[in-house]
Amino acid sequence: MKILxxxxxxxxxxxxxxxxxxxxxxxxxVDVGDMxxxxxxxxxxxxxxxxxxxxEATRTIxxxxxxxxxxxxxxxxxxxxxxxxxxxxxxxxxxxxx
Numbered sequence: 001m002k003i004l005x006x007x008x009x010x011x012x013x014x015x016x017x018x019x020x021x022x023x024x025x026x027x028x029x030v031d032v033g034d035m036x037x038x039x040x041x042x043x044x045x046x047x048x049x050x051x052x053x054x055x056e057a058t059r060t061i062x063x064x065x066x067x068x069x070x071x072x073x074x075x076x077x078x079x080x081x082x083x084x085x086x087x088x089x090x091x092x093x094x095x096x097x098x
Contacts, residue, residue: 001059002036003029005071006043006052014074015049022049026075027063 003026004017015022016029017039023029032039036054043049056067066072 001031001057001064002033002054003057003064003066004032004036004039004052004054005029005066005074006040006049009047009050012050016075017043017052026057026066029057029064 005026006015006017006022007013008015008022013024015024016026017023017032018028019030022043032054040049040052040054043052055071057064057071058067059065064075066075
């Protein structure tokens with residue numbers, strides 16, 4: 001599955017394409033298939049996202065998991081302070097990255 005990620009132009013936050021807009025949560029991302037380039041061009045032109053790119057991901061029972069560790073870290077948040085991640089209440093959140 002192919003999903004899109006980038007950074008919000010206003011806040012700099014990591015965002016994920018959800019089919020109609022951008023979400024802070026990777027589990028909201030949708031498979032863009034062969035539409036990635038078209039969506040990215042439209043969103044950059046509309047100035048909603050900075051440097052979007054397509055990545056590979058798999059759907060697991062726990063949700064979407066980006067294939068590359070860099071994007072897993074981007075999806076979760078800082079690894080040095082698990083209390084600041086997007087899943088601070090999840091004691092196994094840091095295991096998800098590795």
